[in-house]
Amino acid sequence: MTATIKDVAREAKVSVASVSRALNGSGGVTPATEQRIREAATRLRYVPHGAARSLITKRTHTVGALMPDLHGEFFSELIRGIDLEARSHGLHLLVSSSHDGVDDAAAALRAMQGRVDGIVILSSPRVDAAFLDANLPEGLPTVLLNSGVKGTAHAVLNIDNFAGTYAMVRHLAGLGHKRIALVSGPKDNFDAQQREAGFRAAMAELAPNEPLRVVAGDFSEQSGYQAGLELLALKTRPQAVFAANDMMAVGCLQAFKEAGVEVPGEIALAGFDDIPIARYVTPSLSTVRVRIADLGKNAMDLLADLMDRPGVSAASVHTLGCDIVVRESCGAQRGAAAGATTKKTQRKPVR
Amino acid sequence: MTATIKDVAREAKVSVASVSRALNGSGGVTPATEQRIREAATRLRYVPHGAARSLITKRTHTVGALMPDLHGEFFSELIRGIDLEARSHGLHLLVSSSHDGVDDAAAALRAMQGRVDGIVILSSPRVDAAFLDANLPEGLPTVLLNSGVKGTAHAVLNIDNFAGTYAMVRHLAGLGHKRIALVSGPKDNFDAQQREAGFRAAMAELAPNEPLRVVAGDFSEQSGYQAGLELLALKTRPQAVFAANDMMAVGCLQAFKEAGVEVPGEIALAGFDDIPIARYVTPSLSTVRVRIADLGKNAMDLLADLMDRPGVSAASVHTLGCDIVVRESCGAQRGAAAGATTKKTQRKPVR
DNA sequence: AGCTTCCATGAAAACGTTTACGTTCGCCCT
DNA sequence: AGGGCGAACGTAAACGTTTTCATGGAAGCT
Numbered sequence: 001m002t003a004t005i006k007d008v009a010r011e012a013k014v015s016v017a018s019v020s021r022a023l024n025g026s027g028g029v030t031p032a033t034e035q036r037i038r039e040a041a042t043r044l045r046y047v048p049h050g051a052a053r054s055l056i057t058k059r060t061h062t063v064g065a066l067m068p069d070l071h072g073e074f075f076s077e078l079i080r081g082i083d084l085e086a087r088s089h090g091l092h093l094l095v096s097s098s099h100d101g102v103d104d105a106a107a108a109l110r111a112m113q114g115r116v117d118g119i120v121i122l123s124s125p126r127v128d129a130a131f132l133d134a135n136l137p138e139g140l141p142t143v144l145l146n147s148g149v150k151g152t153a154h155a156v157l158n159i160d161n162f163a164g165t166y167a168m169v170r171h172l173a174g175l176g177h178k179r180i181a182l183v184s185g186p187k188d189n190f191d192a193q194q195r196e197a198g199f200r201a202a203m204a205e206l207a208p209n210e211p212l213r214v215v216a217g218d219f220s221e222q223s224g225y226q227a228g229l230e231l232l233a234l235k236t237r238p239q240a241v242f243a244a245n246d247m248m249a250v251g252c253l254q255a256f257k258e259a260g261v262e263v264p265g266e267i268a269l270a271g272f273d274d275i276p277i278a279r280y281v282t283p284s285l286s287t288v289r290v291r292i293a294d295l296g297k298n299a300m301d302l303l304a305d306l307m308d309r310p311g312v313s314a315a316s317v318h319t320l321g322c323d324i325v326v327r328e329s330c331g332a333q334r335g336a337a338a339g340a341t342t343k344k345t346q347r348k349p350v351r
Numbered sequence: 352m353t354a355t356i357k358d359v360a361r362e363a364k365v366s367v368a369s370v371s372r373a374l375n376g377s378g379g380v381t382p383a384t385e386q387r388i389r390e391a392a393t394r395l396r397y398v399p400h401g402a403a404r405s406l407i408t409k410r411t412h413t414v415g416a417l418m419p420d421l422h423g424e425f426f427s428e429l430i431r432g433i434d435l436e437a438r439s440h441g442l443h444l445l446v447s448s449s450h451d452g453v454d455d456a457a458a459a460l461r462a463m464q465g466r467v468d469g470i471v472i473l474s475s476p477r478v479d480a481a482f483l484d485a486n487l488p489e490g491l492p493t494v495l496l497n498s499g500v501k502g503t504a505h506a507v508l509n510i511d512n513f514a515g516t517y518a519m520v521r522h523l524a525g526l527g528h529k530r531i532a533l534v535s536g537p538k539d540n541f542d543a544q545q546r547e548a549g550f551r552a553a554m555a556e557l558a559p560n561e562p563l564r565v566v567a568g569d570f571s572e573q574s575g576y577q578a579g580l581e582l583l584a585l586k587t588r589p590q591a592v593f594a595a596n597d598m599m600a601v602g603c604l605q606a607f608k609e610a611g612v613e614v615p616g617e618i619a620l621a622g623f624d625d626i627p628i629a630r631y632v633t634p635s636l637s638t639v640r641v642r643i644a645d646l647g648k649n650a651m652d653l654l655a656d657l658m659d660r661p662g663v664s665a666a667s668v669h670t671l672g673c674d675i676v677v678r679e680s681c682g683a684q685r686g687a688a689a690g691a692t693t694k695k696t697q698r699k700p701v702r
Numbered sequence: 703a704g705c706t707t708c709c710a711t712g713a714a715a716a717c718g719t720t721t722a723c724g725t726t727c728g729c730c731c732t
Numbered sequence: 733a734g735g736g737c738g739a740a741c742g743t744a745a746a747c748g749t750t751t752t753c754a755t756g757g758a759a760g761c762t
Contacts, residue, residue: 403748
């Protein structure tokens, strides 16, 4: 079918060893014969058989990406960042997404065994330390994304949820809002936990005398809508609402609109993530921007590092900063134009 | 390091051949010894070495996905659909995205050589018949997505752009609009071409006496905004505007808003794709819905079919229908509630 | 009881590479 | 001029599987 190294050797009248050496640049080959070999190779459209190669070298030049079942921008941008960086490291990307259950993820992990040189894992609540210990092949370089697991065996890369939230709350407080409410995320979600912690810390420092207003959400638009209704029903209505993600903020916004409560006039609103929709709702949504592609890129860099090392001291924790994006919904841009196209947004990096 | 088949054989006191047979269910093994082998395997945490296996079987159980550099929903949903279906076929997914140039894509294709049993290629204008002939290994099962290439060697799966556009134009015409303008997409984009063809066909049939109003866009929001301005400047303003994708429709909408032209009151608007943003702009955007995950799933099914066959008669062309989604921007729901959460949208399948 | 048949099992080849180890040969050095 | 040395190249082993073929023995048949 397709040409093998033997065919090239015969064509160039050398041994297979010389072909291998010439094509891999391992030296020990005369420029003249190297040229002859290269010509023979292209003439036969020779491409080395990856499986055979990795059988002997024990390297697959492939990294795996294991992700829960998620839709939308986050997924695609993350893959994009990882893939781009992987390519620049000469690596391929084996994707296994859409894992709902533990068994599902375990099977995927097992199937990756021996097909990849390293793995990036985007955490879901199911993926905890115990799961990793049980299912990760020992010694396989691993980077955990957005994970609370402080394992000793793998690197962890997190979004700086805490600082991002803190900065946004400070921004809101700076606009004069003291009664700030939080719409929190799922209890078992790591990002949600950190965002709530950031909120509590910021409030403790910036508005220590205010009672804490936290209403529970689950990151869905629907739960944001519900939370919005609850907040409006409060005896003393908050001046500002910080939703732990943008979808919930959008839900809130909808509830406020339907109730005829003006945003940001009567109540300010902010979210977290900067999903594309945030720019297009009316009023446009102030939020904390996560540079997802960068997250993927950094994760890949981290992984490449781990793979180069002799596997010692893999444990480390890294953090990716985020920016706050000021649009209309928080009331800081009262005079700004309202156009999506012409709209100006201010962006400040956190820290 | 990790256990090999020999270790299992020793542990179970049989030959490697028996281990292979037992674990692959090839028969010819006593239930008793099979059990013994299975126990030994799990005890040693044995996982077959993929590379070694595919070296001899010539199957990688992996399919490749080659895609241009695109962001957002389309990418993630497509991958999601492909991955999900691949898994149900027992296949892995090797992704190579973000290819801007021809050389880039060619290199990626070459690198996939021997690592995959089949490929799904999402077309970009650069990927034409000549490119495929030059870079696709002969006999490798291939499915082309959204491609104008009518090759004899691969299967092609397209969105039914024509019917989708036709249906939307018919819907607009049914609302009484006869002067309908098109904002077209990039000239070299296959989807854009088909959508324009659908538009022309529909207009020829439904409003044969109207002069054709087509203004050029490039699928970007910015170009939609420009197109919107051009349309407003026309001597006889159109009653409805059909944008060849949603991003341009959003740009149009912005232009209309800034000019104080009411949508859908003074001018109706529709797009194509049903991106998530479409639901959240005000007024919400009527559009043609493409079930992207289904597209990926069908592509994968097609590919799996090709891989099972002895590679004969791969050529075929398939089409995936789309639905029109009626929201506020086309003026059909004058009395409907405006809420995103409570918003009701009608969906009709095309044909 | 003897012969055939069949089934479980083992030995070994094959897949396409890389690489450690020999071998050959030309060259330099004294 | 002869011995040694290093560069270029070839031979063969190794990687971990699957699979073909051979072998043995038990079971079935006459």
